[in-house]
Amino acid sequence: MSRLVVGPFNRVEGDLEVRLTFDGYTVSEAHVVSPMFRGFETILLDRAPEDALAIAPRICGICSVSQSVAAATALAKMAHVIPPMNGQFSTQLTLACENLSDHLTHFYLFFMPDFTNAVYENKPWHEELHKRFRIPDGTSRLKAMEARAKFLHVTGIIAGKWPHTLAIQPGGTTLELDQGARIRLMRAIEGYRNFLERDCLGLPLEAFSEINSIDALRDELNTKAPSSDLALLLKVFDDLDLWSAGPGADQFISFGAYPINGEKTLRQGVWDAGEIKPVDTGAIIEDISHAKYPSMPTSPAESHSDADPEKADAYSWCKAPRYKGRTAEVGAYARQLIDGAPLIKELHSRTGSSVAGRILARWVETARIVPLMEIWAHSLQRNENYLSEYAPIEQGEGIGLVEAARGALGHWMRVENGLISNYQIIAPTTWNFSPRDANGVAGPLETALVGAKKLEGEKSPVSVQHIVRSFDPCMVCTAH
Amino acid sequence: MSQTQTFYDMIRRQGVTRRSFAKFCGLTAASLGLAPAYAQQISHALETRPRTPVVWMHGLECTCCTESFIRSAHPLVKDVVLSMLSLDYDDTIMAAAGHQAEEILQETLENHHGEYILAVEGNPPLNEDGMYCIDGGRPFVEKLQEMAEGAKAIIAWGSCASWGCVQAAKPNPTNATPIDRVIRGKPIIKVPGCPPIPEVMTAVVTYILTFDRLPELDRQGRPKMFYSQRIHDKCYRRPHFDAGQFVEQWDDENARKGYCLYKMGCRGPTTYNACSTIRWNEGVSFPIQSGHNCIGCSEDNFWDAGPFYERLQNINAFGVEANADKIGAATAGIVGGSIALHAALSAVKRARKSPAEDTKQKETENA
Ligand code: SF4
Ligand code: SF4
Secondary structure, eight states: OEEEEEOSOOSSBSOOEEEEEEETTEEEEEEEEOOBOOOHHHHTTTSOGGGHHHHGGGGOSSSHHHHHHHHHHHHHHHHTOOOOHHHHHHHHHHHHHHHHHHHHHIIIIIIGGGGGSGGGTTSTTHHHHHHHHOTTTOHHHHHHHHHHHHHTHHHHHHHSSSSSOOOEETTEESOOOOHHHHHHHHHHHHHHHHHIIIIISOSOHHHHHHOOSHHHHHHHHHHHOTTSHHHHHHHHHHHHTTTSSSOOOSEEEEOOEEEETTEEEEOOEEEETTEEEOOOGGGEEEEOTTBSSOOOOSSTTTOOOOOOTTOTTOOBSSOEEEETTBOOBOSHHHHHHHHTOHHHHHHHHHHOSOHHHHHHHHHHHHHHHHHHHHHHHHHOOTTOOSBOOOOOOOSEEEEEEEEETTEEEEEEEEEETTEEEEEEEEOHHHHHTOOOOTTOOOOHHHHHHTTOBOOTTOSSOHHHHHHHHHTOOBHHHHOO | OOSSOBHHHHHHHTTOOHHHHHHHHHHHHHHTTOOTTHHHHHHHHHHHSBOOOEEEEEOBSOSHHHHHHTTOSSHHHHHHHHHHHTTSBOTTTOSOOHHHHHHHHHHHHHHTTTTEEEEEESBOBOGGGGTTBEETTEEHHHHHHHHHHTEEEEEEEHHHHHHOOGGGSTTOTTOBOOGGGTOOSSOEEEEOSSSOOHHHHHHHHHHHHHHSSOOOBOTTSOBHHHHSSBGGGGOTTHHHHHTTOBOOSTTSHHHHTTOBOGGGTOOGGGOBOSHHHHOBTTTTBOGGGGTOOOOOTTSTTGGGSOOTTOOOOOOTTSSOGGGHHHHHHHHHHHTTOHHHHHHHHHHHHHHHSOHHHHHHHHHHHHO
16 A cells, blocks of 8 residues: 655646555545635625625636626625626626636646656657647647637627626626627637637537537547547547546536526536436535534535634545535536537446546537527627616625536625625535545545556656546635 | 757747747837837847746636736737746646656756746735645745745736735735745735736746846836836726716616716726736727726735725716816816825715715725
8 A cells, every 4th residue: 555645736727636545556545635725705704795796706717707607696696687688698608708718728738738748658649649739839739729819809808808807797797799899709709610620629510519429429530530639639538548537426416507598508407327307506515524614504505614724634625515415526527418418428328427528528518609609699789788787785695506617616695784794605626626524425536536547656647637637627716 | 958048949949930039029029118129139138048947836826817828919929938938837837747846846946046037826825824825735835935035036926926815805814925025035026917917927027038137116016117007097988087977887878888987986097007008818808998997906905995886976076078177177186196086086975975874984994
């Protein structure tokens, strides 16, 4: 038996440490440590309710729009305000833009560079991957960065600035887009479609979304786009068998994404061993047995975030969210599985969630959402409002549930006497990277790492890195 | 890591052509507000000086500075600057992980002692002996001080490293502290903003690496070339301010007409930053252009300067178009100094509020 600490973990958002116990060369136990705490939920107390729109997004520089939308949704519930259609479209456009650019960043900047690692030097695909994905100047990487900057014009046009946008409000968005802005918006989305279809996926988005099995995907790519980044990726997945690496939980949650007129574009639900059930927010608790907090109520509507850095047996600043007492995996894979994307459903029936599945799900999602963004942009009406005013919020309780790039995000907010009296946030990576709970049950990543193998002499096993990064962790959100 | 390499070698090795390099030098001169002749000087410096390593560290933060930086405007500028940095140590985007990363850090500390630039994103929390931010098994503050000791100069990225930012907001649960309070005896340049504008970040780095010195700083340690003007000074809505034309509600007719956001709580008149000139997302827009007031995210203490959405229901002398002359004259005096403006503002507020509210207001102002 031997131990290994991997950390600080690079190419993830924020700080992460993973403690591994090995039986020979195989991981037998993993502890995931979130080593950073800021106390946002305490900071938010006693402030004007809308100030959450300026403070909460600053939890995270990469999913700040998701945080904005969650805060705005919670506020809108309390204010009983419904944004006008234009405001709804522009909010969803901004959020989709952030989510999809996160998928891109994750793939090109964080996940793929691992395959340029020297341990893979003798692999037949290594040279090509090294050329495309090496840091800092891999050819695909540079193209992707440029595509990303152009695509982010969508947030620029609607919301002024990214990250830490201010334009998303409970009643809609602050800017009325003129004709020129709408045209530029459509151009930015179209530009992104071109990048995806030409370089990244190599297939028309609609055709890619309809593919319903991994075998069919292989055929399509072999015949139509053998040199796309995706085609290359499949070769690597097959060669390293990443289809079975890093298996996930048997429970998945999606809060449902991109609501238009009260209807979620991607379905909300809980996948419980093959069955899809409605989400019951009352069944969500945060266990703190191994998190550095003093004992407190477990319901996010009641709990708080006073810290206890010296707590015995606690090893992470991440609380342990549980749904009906069990762990759950969240993210693009969960969203696409629950929404019934054909490729992910077929994959799930064969392998369950895995490193390869999580990565593929992000591209399936991208291919399905970009065409919707085009529709939303076309639906913006001239001379109609983007925002509805509402009366000041004196008191109330509101839950803002959204899907961030990395999965289910919830803000639980209470206002009394015109000031915030409680605020709790459960972020996607809080679910995925949770520590053990009172029953000693490990979190999803802790479980997924068991069975990973290290090579002779490896100090930061590359297999572990693939698994960790497949979740696209956002550590700055995880503990906040 | 070869030690005798020049920046030019590095840039060329990464596939940037001679022509692009020349263009880059021109663009840089322009972005720094220098005469075209300086392009020559920049090019000469990059061709002859050995490259300076840059170490980029993260404390308590949200990584928005990195996000901003890697999206810098001109693709050429971004490529060149990224290749110049080579990011000897950056845990968000670098290739090495874990132990390897620590080794690179140690190597830089030993082999380039006194030569490297330390760029810091985020800040150290000091409560509980730094336990709120543990990096590689020890408090971030220790690692920061150790790396600072061997640095030639230090860049404080963003409002976190410069001022403390939101994690230092009341009650500052972890005692998040700006870096200049834990580092002594080293030149520190502050590049505040939450996050800073990408083009400002690249220009500052380029300046330091090219000329091997910090640009001229103001009294608060910010580069004068980007922080010497208020958002208000160059705001495209300024004519509406001067004419007394204000948005009163998010969805009113005046909002549609793009009037001034002063009454919606705009902090532009007291905020020093380059948003209204350089703008965001490759010059596409900036918060005020998106119809939202400036919240002053590059100013010290902006995080406790809320409520951000308090509206100035009515400004006595302002707000009536017919009175434009009078207002123009009044504002000309007011915007001369932020202190005068504040005074004028609170006078207005006081006039509009009941005495009880006034006391509350004062308490928050003094707190
Ligand atoms: S108050 Fe704000 S919106 Fe109005 S002119 Fe000044 S900076 Fe621009
Ligand atoms: S306009 Fe003001 S709030 Fe907005 S980014 Fe610039 S300084 Fe920050």
